Amino acid sequence: MLDECMTNSDVVLDVQDLVVHYELKNEVVKAVNGISFTLQKGRSIGLVGETGAGKTTTALAIMNLVPKPPGVVKSGTIDVCGYKMLELKPKQLEKIRGKEISMIFQDPMTSLNPVISVGEQIAESVKLHENVSASEAYDRAIEMLELVGIPGERAGEYPHQFSGGMRQRVLIAIALACNPRILIADEPTTALDVTIQAQVLNMINDLKKQFGTALIMITHDLGVVAKMCDDVAVMYAGRIVEKGTLEDVFNDTKHPYTEGLFNSLPDITKRESELKPIPGLIADPTKLPEGCAFAPRCQYATDACRERPPTIHQISPTHLVECTAYDNPGFQIEGWQNHG
Amino acid sequence: MSRGQTETIVSRKEGHSATLASRKYKKKSAFLESWNRLRTNPGAMFGLIVIILMVLLMVYSFMFITEEDVMAINSANRFKPPSAAHPFGTDSMGRDLFMRTVYGTRYSLAVGFFSVAFGLVVGVFFGTLAGYFGGWVEEIIMRVSDVMASIPGMLLGMVIVAVLGPSFLNLLIAIGVSNISGFIRMSRASILSVKGSEFVEAARAIGMSEFRIAFSQVLPNSVSPLIVTATARIATSVLAAAGLSFIGFGVPVPLPEWGALISDGRNYLGRAPHLTLFPGIFIMLTTFACSLLGDGLRDALDPKLKQ
Numbered sequence: 001m002l003d004e005c006m007t008n009s010d011v012v013l014d015v016q017d018l019v020v021h022y023e024l025k026n027e028v029v030k031a032v033n034g035i036s037f038t039l040q041k042g043r044s045i046g047l048v049g050e051t052g053a054g055k056t057t058t059a060l061a062i063m064n065l066v067p068k069p070p071g072v073v074k075s076g077t078i079d080v081c082g083y084k085m086l087e088l089k090p091k092q093l094e095k096i097r098g099k100e101i102s103m104i105f106q107d108p109m110t111s112l113n114p115v116i117s118v119g120e121q122i123a124e125s126v127k128l129h130e131n132v133s134a135s136e137a138y139d140r141a142i143e144m145l146e147l148v149g150i151p152g153e154r155a156g157e158y159p160h161q162f163s164g165g166m167r168q169r170v171l172i173a174i175a176l177a178c179n180p181r182i183l184i185a186d187e188p189t190t191a192l193d194v195t196i197q198a199q200v201l202n203m204i205n206d207l208k209k210q211f212g213t214a215l216i217m218i219t220h221d222l223g224v225v226a227k228m229c230d231d232v233a234v235m236y237a238g239r240i241v242e243k244g245t246l247e248d249v250f251n252d253t254k255h256p257y258t259e260g261l262f263n264s265l266p267d268i269t270k271r272e273s274e275l276k277p278i279p280g281l282i283a284d285p286t287k288l289p290e291g292c293a294f295a296p297r298c299q300y301a302t303d304a305c306r307e308r309p310p311t312i313h314q315i316s317p318t319h320l321v322e323c324t325a326y327d328n329p330g331f332q333i334e335g336w337q338n339h340g
Numbered sequence: 341m342s343r344g345q346t347e348t349i350v351s352r353k354e355g356h357s358a359t360l361a362s363r364k365y366k367k368k369s370a371f372l373e374s375w376n377r378l379r380t381n382p383g384a385m386f387g388l389i390v391i392i393l394m395v396l397l398m399v400y401s402f403m404f405i406t407e408e409d410v411m412a413i414n415s416a417n418r419f420k421p422p423s424a425a426h427p428f429g430t431d432s433m434g435r436d437l438f439m440r441t442v443y444g445t446r447y448s449l450a451v452g453f454f455s456v457a458f459g460l461v462v463g464v465f466f467g468t469l470a471g472y473f474g475g476w477v478e479e480i481i482m483r484v485s486d487v488m489a490s491i492p493g494m495l496l497g498m499v500i501v502a503v504l505g506p507s508f509l510n511l512l513i514a515i516g517v518s519n520i521s522g523f524i525r526m527s528r529a530s531i532l533s534v535k536g537s538e539f540v541e542a543a544r545a546i547g548m549s550e551f552r553i554a555f556s557q558v559l560p561n562s563v564s565p566l567i568v569t570a571t572a573r574i575a576t577s578v579l580a581a582a583g584l585s586f587i588g589f590g591v592p593v594p595l596p597e598w599g600a601l602i603s604d605g606r607n608y609l610g611r612a613p614h615l616t617l618f619p620g621i622f623i624m625l626t627t628f629a630c631s632l633l634g635d636g637l638r639d640a641l642d643p644k645l646k647q
Binding site: 115 | 537538539541542543544545546547548549550556557560561563
């Protein structure tokens with residue numbers, strides 16, 4: 001029922017060398033500094049990193065929704081099902097957004113329009129992309145609501161009559177109403193409490209399987225990644241520092257930053273052990289260092305790390321790490337075996 | 341818990357494709373819900389009833405009162421106080437004031453409705469463009485609006501009528517134009533307050549065009565302040581029309597616009613106060629009713645106030 005993707009391969013999203021800066025009056029915020037990744041049909045990738053690592057900017061750039069000004073896409077290509085997102089005209093972009101690629105925003109409390117009933121808001125998405133009558137679109141909206149576990153008779157109600165978890169479900173219903181090939185979930189559970197988080201994640205997983213949607217899960221929660229994702233990309237200061245399958249990154253952690261993230265997690269089996277947070281703060285994106293951006297916080301950092309950009313090492317066909325320390329073939333991080 | 345949840349979702353989906361049960365959940369009428377809330381507001385209902393009565397009077401005047409009736413001079417009957425034959429008394433030329441006042445309803449209601457509708461449509465359109473798109477669009481619209489707002493409404497009305505000539509249509513245009521800048525400011529301000537919301541970004545993410553976002557997503561959030569402004573404007577427009585007629589810039593002289601009736605009666609305030617009293621009461625009732633209804637509508641239209 002959907003037009004076939006313009007490409008024949010299974011790759012639905014291909015991001016290459018993306019650089020996005022925010023050019024303010026006095027400074028330039030280097031939010032995303034050359035990231036590349038691909039996503040295959042029906043698979044899911046987790047973008048993990050601290051606040052300010054450039055995850056959301058990456059997501060907005062994929063939709064070509066980076067606010068301009070001040071945002072500027074300096075270089076790179078983004079290919080969504082064969083469409084070059086960065087070169088399209090607004091009219092063409094409007095046809096792709098919501099239809100081929102959809103996004104769930106972080107805060108369900110503010111992402112719904114308070115004066116339009118939830119049914120209408122879902123129907124709006126259908127009306128934009130499919131040639132259906134208003135009542136058919138509304139029927140689809142009710143179907144979508146029931147699919148996300150909200151009784152259809154509540155379609156006429158307004159967002160303030162729903163709880164946070166239910167609103168997030170409504171947002172998911174809106175995002176999936178036109179059966180997109182790619183769904184970007186930008187910290188979809190951050191604003192929800194833990195029990196509701198589990199429900200919402202399960203639901204995204206089920207719907208993803210049911211519709212064969214590819215998923216980009218943006219989160220700072222490694223638990224969410226473990227539950228939801230096939231692949232993981234760890235971001236730091238606008239770069240992907242480690243990328244691989246879930247197995248690669250979780251069980252064969254290579255990058256010191258990834259190690260630091262795991263060490264910051266409480267371990268339920270060792271209650272007396274202390275957390276080891278990563279010292280310092282995330283690099284200031286307006287003043288990125290010459291060398292590795294993580295070097296000032298890295299316990300393995302050498303002068304070479306501080307002086308020149310990190311080198312990329314292919315650990316296995318699926319596993320990449322961007323760390324100068326691996327120039328030395330014997331290098332090994334300390335703490336990775338603590339986490340299985 | 342979560343396992344059970346997902347199973348329910350899946351089973352619902354399966355049951356669904358067979359029946360398409362959605363037909364039975366029809367849209368709840370937003371109009372009906374607002375009406376139910378409006379109904380419980382006594383002030384608003386009073387306003388609504390007064391306005392309906394005014395409209396009925398207007399209909400009555402169209403059906404039963406001819407222009408000759410309100411123009412016929414009867415010198416034997418001058419300055420009669422209210423009586424059974426002449427409920428509002430008669431004026432300096434012996435014309436029945438009740439007939440004239442009722443006949444005048446059409447002018448005031450038309451001015452109140454059309455001049456505000458004109459100002460609302462034009463003002464909200466430009467105000468939304470200015471508020472949502474910003475930049476040079478906003479600069480141009482707002483500076484023109486500032487110029488319009490800097491001229492007092494009465495003066496602007498007089499200038500327009502002076503240029504176009506006194507007629508009822510020109511009175512409508514004059515008051516309508518003086519209404520525009522208020523609506524531009526109002527709609528721009530309320531659009532500015534919501535255009536940065538996340539739901540605007542979410543609307544972009546489902547592929548909605550900027551123009552459609554401005555008018556179908558952002559503008560509806562401004563409905564309540566606009567309704568209140570509009571009803572307040574109806575009241576001031578009725579007053580402005582009466583004022584312009586009072587100083588001779590409104591409806592041409594012998595026609596019984598309320599302001600003109602008061603203007604007529606002011607020469608005989610001591611001798612026949614009813615000549616100013618009754619049209620005055622009509623003006624007051626109409627404007628008061630509009631304000632009450634406006635306040636009620638604002639509360640009724642706001643979905644957040646729902647119980």
